[in-house]
Amino acid sequence: MADIPALAARLRAALGADAVIDDHTQLRTYECDGLAHYKVTPALAVLAEDTRGVAEVVRACHETGVPFVARGSGTGLSGGALPRADGVLIVTSRMRNIVTMDPANQRAVVQPGVINLDVTRAATPLGYYYAPDPSSQQVCSIGGNLAENSGGAHCLKYGFTANHVTGVEWVAPDGEVIRLGGNAPDPTGYDLLGAIVGSEGTLGIATEVTVRLTRLPESVRTLLAAFGGTDEAGAAVSAIIGAGVVPAAVEMMDALAIEAAEAAVACGYPQGAGAVLIVELDGPAPEVERQFAEVEARCRANGAFEIRIAADDVERALFWKGRKSAFAAVGRISPDYIVQDGVIPRTSLPVVLRRISELSASGGVRVANVFHAGDGNLHPLVLFDDSVPGQAERAEEVSGAILDLCIEHGGSITGEHGVGSDKAKYMPRMFTDDDLDTMQMVRCAFDPHGLSNPGKIFPTPRLCGEVPGRRKGVHPVQEAGLAEAF
Amino acid sequence: MSTTEGLLGRARAAEPADTIAGVAPGQVVSPASTAETAEVLREASARGLTVVARGTGTKQTWGAPPSSVDLVVDTTRMAAVVEHAAGDLIVHAQAGITLAALQETVAPAGQRLALDPLCPGTLGGLIATAGSGPLRYSHGAVRDLLIGITLVRADGVVAKSGGKVVKNVAGYDLGKLLAGSWGSLGVITEATFRLHPLPATSRWVAAPVDGATDADALVQAVVHSQTVPSAVELDRPADDPATLAILVEGTEAGVAARVAALRDLLGGTPEVRDTPPGWWGRPPVGDTLLKLTHEIAGLPRLLDALDTATARHGGRAAVRGSAGVGILHATLPGDAEAVRAVVAELRTASAAWGGDVVVLDGPPEVDPWGPVRGLDLMRRVKDQFDPEHRLAPGRFVGGI
Numbered sequence: 001m002a003d004i005p006a007l008a009a010r011l012r013a014a015l016g017a018d019a020v021i022d023d024h025t026q027l028r029t030y031e032c033d034g035l036a037h038y039k040v041t042p043a044l045a046v047l048a049e050d051t052r053g054v055a056e057v058v059r060a061c062h063e064t065g066v067p068f069v070a071r072g073s074g075t076g077l078s079g080g081a082l083p084r085a086d087g088v089l090i091v092t093s094r095m096r097n098i099v100t101m102d103p104a105n106q107r108a109v110v111q112p113g114v115i116n117l118d119v120t121r122a123a124t125p126l127g128y129y130y131a132p133d134p135s136s137q138q139v140c141s142i143g144g145n146l147a148e149n150s151g152g153a154h155c156l157k158y159g160f161t162a163n164h165v166t167g168v169e170w171v172a173p174d175g176e177v178i179r180l181g182g183n184a185p186d187p188t189g190y191d192l193l194g195a196i197v198g199s200e201g202t203l204g205i206a207t208e209v210t211v212r213l214t215r216l217p218e219s220v221r222t223l224l225a226a227f228g229g230t231d232e233a234g235a236a237v238s239a240i241i242g243a244g245v246v247p248a249a250v251e252m253m254d255a256l257a258i259e260a261a262e263a264a265v266a267c268g269y270p271q272g273a274g275a276v277l278i279v280e281l282d283g284p285a286p287e288v289e290r291q292f293a294e295v296e297a298r299c300r301a302n303g304a305f306e307i308r309i310a311a312d313d314v315e316r317a318l319f320w321k322g323r324k325s326a327f328a329a330v331g332r333i334s335p336d337y338i339v340q341d342g343v344i345p346r347t348s349l350p351v352v353l354r355r356i357s358e359l360s361a362s363g364g365v366r367v368a369n370v371f372h373a374g375d376g377n378l379h380p381l382v383l384f385d386d387s388v389p390g391q392a393e394r395a396e397e398v399s400g401a402i403l404d405l406c407i408e409h410g411g412s413i414t415g416e417h418g419v420g421s422d423k424a425k426y427m428p429r430m431f432t433d434d435d436l437d438t439m440q441m442v443r444c445a446f447d448p449h450g451l452s453n454p455g456k457i458f459p460t461p462r463l464c465g466e467v468p469g470r471r472k473g474v475h476p477v478q479e480a481g482l483a484e485a486f
Numbered sequence: 487m488s489t490t491e492g493l494l495g496r497a498r499a500a501e502p503a504d505t506i507a508g509v510a511p512g513q514v515v516s517p518a519s520t521a522e523t524a525e526v527l528r529e530a531s532a533r534g535l536t537v538v539a540r541g542t543g544t545k546q547t548w549g550a551p552p553s554s555v556d557l558v559v560d561t562t563r564m565a566a567v568v569e570h571a572a573g574d575l576i577v578h579a580q581a582g583i584t585l586a587a588l589q590e591t592v593a594p595a596g597q598r599l600a601l602d603p604l605c606p607g608t609l610g611g612l613i614a615t616a617g618s619g620p621l622r623y624s625h626g627a628v629r630d631l632l633i634g635i636t637l638v639r640a641d642g643v644v645a646k647s648g649g650k651v652v653k654n655v656a657g658y659d660l661g662k663l664l665a666g667s668w669g670s671l672g673v674i675t676e677a678t679f680r681l682h683p684l685p686a687t688s689r690w691v692a693a694p695v696d697g698a699t700d701a702d703a704l705v706q707a708v709v710h711s712q713t714v715p716s717a718v719e720l721d722r723p724a725d726d727p728a729t730l731a732i733l734v735e736g737t738e739a740g741v742a743a744r745v746a747a748l749r750d751l752l753g754g755t756p757e758v759r760d761t762p763p764g765w766w767g768r769p770p771v772g773d774t775l776l777k778l779t780h781e782i783a784g785l786p787r788l789l790d791a792l793d794t795a796t797a798r799h800g801g802r803a804a805v806r807g808s809a810g811v812g813i814l815h816a817t818l819p820g821d822a823e824a825v826r827a828v829v830a831e832l833r834t835a836s837a838a839w840g841g842d843v844v845v846l847d848g849p850p851e852v853d854p855w856g857p858v859r860g861l862d863l864m865r866r867v868k869d870q871f872d873p874e875h876r877l878a879p880g881r882f883v884g885g886i
C-alpha cells in the first residue's frame with residue numbers, strides 16, 4: 001500500500017496546502033460523476049492550477065505507484081471520472097483560463113477546465129463558435145469533452161470533438177509534459193492526438209487544448225414537425241437525408257419523452273404527437289432557403305400533421321428546450337431511470353424502435369426514446385422505481401438488451417457517453433479479444449504501469465511486460481544512430 | 487528463401503519493377519482477403535521477414551526508403567466493396583481498391599467519399615499516407631472520414647476498431663493511429679468510410695494574386711466570409727504569378743449567390759468556371775515534393791521564408807495547395823545540396839508559421855521528416871505493435 005499521507009504532504013509542499021483535499025467529508029463531493037449509482041471516495045483530491053501542478057501530481061503518483069483519475073466537471077455518464085479508493089483524483093476546476101482566442105487562425109487555446117459553452121461565448125463576438133455542443137455544454141469541461149470525444153446535436157454536420165481538437169499539451173502517465181499538434185494541421189509522425197481524443201483519461205491528462213473555431217453561420221432555420229408515430233418521423237429523416245440534405249441537426253423524441261418534457265419545462269409541443277422531429281439547417285442564406293423548403297416538403301410527405309417554423313432565436317430556443325432537458329425531465333414521470341447510449345445504422349431505426357418497445361413490454365418497464373436521429377445515436381431512457389423490488393434489475397436487463405440490439409444491427413454500445421466503468425463489460429460483445437488486446441497496446445505504450453484511470457474501458461487489463469528484443473534488419477544501435485544523424 | 491507450404495509458397499520472386507525506393511525485395515505475395523493477409527503475416531513472422539505493404543505503388547518513393555524488404559504484400563487483389571449502405575451514407579471496402587473504383591461504386595447513389603488526395607492510389611495507401619487534397623477544407627482529412635478499420639499486425643493477428651456507424655466512441659480509435667503511419671504499424675486490409683452527397687452544382691472562382699501579402703489578405707477574406715467554400719486553393723508556379731481558386735458547391739441557386747458574393751470579395755474580375763483549373767488537386771511537378779504545413783494566418787511568412795531560402799540557391803519554388811487549411815506542397819529548384827540547405831533553413835524558421843516541413847519525395851541524403859514532437863512515445867507505440875521492427879523498417883519518423 002502506498003503511503004497516502006506522505007503523498008499528501010509532498011503534494012501540499014509542491015502545490016500549496018489549499019490544493020490538496022484529504023478530509024473524508026470534502027472528498028465525498030467527488031465520489032461520483034453523472035452516473036451517480038457508482039460511488040467511490042478517492043484517497044486524495046488535488047485541485048491543480050496549471051500544467052506544472054498536474055505534472056507534479058502525476059509524477060508523484062508515477063514514483064509511488066498510485067493510480068490517478070482526471071476529473072473535469074463530473075458530468076460524464078459512464079463513470080469515467082469514478083475515483084479510485086487507493087488513488088488521487090486530479091480535478092481541473094481551477095484550470096478555467098481561456099489562453100488565446102485567435103480568429104485569424106480559427107483556433108482557441110484553453111485550459112482543460114474551461115466550460116464548453118464559455119468557448120462559444122468568448123468566440124461569438126468575433127463571429128465564431130465552438131461547434132461540438134453536448135447537451136451538458138453549460139457545465140461540462142473541454143478536458144472532459146476531449147477525453148470522451150463528446151458529440152452533440154450539431155455533430156451530424158460538424159463532427160465530434162475529435163474533429164475539432166488540433167493540439168494538446170499533455171501530461172503523460174510518467175509525468176512528462178509533451179505538446180502535440182497546434183494551430184497547423186497534420187503534425188509529423190503518428191497521430192497521437194487522434195489516439196488521445198476519446199481515450200477517457202486512460203492515456204494521461206490534457207492541460208491545454210487547442211480547438212478549432214467555426215464561423216457562425218449566416219442563416220439558421222429550425223422546424224419542429226409532429227408525427228403520428230416514430231415510423232413516420234423516421235421515414236421523414238430518411239427522405240431528408242436521401243434528398244442529399246445534410247442538416248445541422250435532426251433530433252427525435254417519442255410520445256413518452258414528449259410527455260416528460262412537457263411535465264418538466266412546458267415546451268408546448270403539438271398535442272397528440274406520437275413523435276416530434278427537430279430539424280435545423282444552417283449555412284449560407286441562399287442554400288438554407290432552398291434546402292429548408294425541401295425538408296418541409298419531406299416532412300409533410302411522410303405524414304407530419306403539424307409543422308412549426310421558428311420565427312426567431314427565442315422560438316428556436318423553445319424548440320430545443322424540450323429536447324435538451326429530456327434526460328432530466330424523465331425524472332418528472334419516473335422516480336428512477338437509466339440513460340442508455342447506443343448507436344445503430346440510421347436505416348435500422350424503425351425495426352430497432354419496434355424491438356425496443358417489445359423489450360419494454362416484456363420487461364415491464366417503460367422506455368422513453370430521445371435521439372440524434374440523423375446519425376442513429378439512440379438515448380433510450382429506461383424508467384423504473386427502485387422501491388419496487390426487482391424493477392431495477394429488470395430495467396438493467398432491458399437496458400443491456402438494447403445494447404445487444406445495437407450490436408446486432410452493426411452499431412455501437414456508445415455513441416458519445418463513453419465506455420468508462422459502466423460499459424467495460426459490454427466491450428467483448430462488440431470487439432474480439434484480439435481487437436481489445438491491440439487497443440491496449442496503445443495503452444501499454446503510453447502507460448505501461450496502468451496508473452492513468454485504470455479499470456475503465458477495458459474489461460481486463462493487458463499485461464504490458466517487456467517487449468521482446470528480437471529485431472530484424474538494421475541493428476537497433478545503428479538504427480538509433482541513423483535517427484540521430486537525421 | 488524458398489518455401490513450399492502455406493501462402494508464402496504462392497509468393498513470386500520479386501522483379502526489378504517491384505523495387506521499393508531503391509530497395510530490392512525478395513518476394514511478392516498477393517493475398518485476397520484479411521484472413522489470407524493474416525496467414526501471410528503469421529508466416530512472415532515465423533521466418534522473421536521484413537514486410538512492406540504496397541497498393542498501386544504510387545507513393546513508394548515517399549518517406550524514407552525501408553532499410554529492408556524481404557516480402558512485399560501487394561494489396562491489389564483485395565479490391566472489393568464489401569458494403570455500400572447508401573441510406574446510411576457509409577461504404578466498407580477492402581484496402582486494395584482504388585479510390586477511383588470506389589467513387590464509381592458510390593456515385594450512382596449520388597454519393598462520394600469526400601477525399602481527393604493529390605496522388606490517388608488504393609484506399610490502403612491513402613490511409614497509410616493520410617493524403618489530402620482540396621476538399622480537406624470542407625470535409626476534413628482521412629482521419630475525419632474513416633469510421634472503421636481492419637488491420638493485420640506484424641504477428642499476423644487481425645484487429646479492428648470503430649465500426650460502420652458514424653458516431654461511435656467504444657474503445658480506442660486505431661484508425662486515427664493507422665492513418666499516416668506509412669505501413670509501420672500494420673497492414674490495413676479493410677476500411678469503412680463516411681460518405682457525403684454529391685453536390686448538385688460545383689463552380690470555381692479564380693482570381694490572380696499579387697504576392698504573399700495579397701495571398702494572405704484574400705485567403706483571410708474568403709475563410710472569414712459567409713460563402714462557405716468547399717476548397718480554397720493557391721497555385722503559384724515557379725515563374726508565373728499566383729492564382730487563388732475557390733470551389734463552391736451546393737444547389738444551383740445557392741451556388742450562384744455565393745459565387746456572386748465571392749466575386750465582390752475578391753475584387754477585380756475573377757474568372758468563374760464550371761470545371762476546375764488544370765492544376766486543381768495535383769501536386770506541383772518537379773524532382774522534389776515538400777509538404778509544408780502552416781497556421782492559416784502564417785501563409786505569408788511561410789511563402790516569404792520559402793522565397794528567401796530558395797533565392798540563395800537561384801530560383802523559386804513552385805507552390806500549390808490548400809491555403810485555407812494550412813497545407814501547401816512545393817517543389818524546390820536546385821540540386822540535392824540546395825534542397826538540403828533550403829529544407830534546413832525552413833525547419834529552423836518554421837515556428838514563425840507554426841507548421842512542419844516534410845520532404846515527401848526528395849534526395850536520399852535529406853531527412854524526410856525533420857524534428858518530431860512526441861517521438862519517444864511514437865517509438866513506444868511502434869515497439870508495441872511491431873516489436874521486431876519488421877514492418878516498413880526505417881521508413882517512418884526517427885528511423886521507425
Ligand SMILES: Cc1cc2nc3c(=O)[nH]c(=O)nc-3n(C[C@H](O)[C@H](O)[C@H](O)COP(=O)(O)OP(=O)(O)OC[C@H]3O[C@@H](n4cnc5c(N)ncnc54)[C@H](O)[C@@H]3O)c2cc1C
Nearest residue numbers: 072073074075076080134135141143144147151201206416
Ligand atoms: C444532462 C447531460 C447531458 C449530456 N449530454 C451529452 C451530449 O449531448 N453529448 C455528449 O457527448 N455527452 C453528454 N453528456 C455526458 C458528459 O457531459 C460528457 O461526457 C462531457 O464531455 C464530460 O465532461 P466533464 O467535464 O463533466 O468530464 P468528467 O465527467 O469530469 O470526466 C469525463 C472523463 O474525462 C476524463 N477527463 C476529464 N478531464 C480530463 C483531462 N483534462 N484530461 C484527460 N482526461 C480527462 C475523466 O477521467 C473521465 O474519464 C451529458 C451529460 C449530462 C449529465
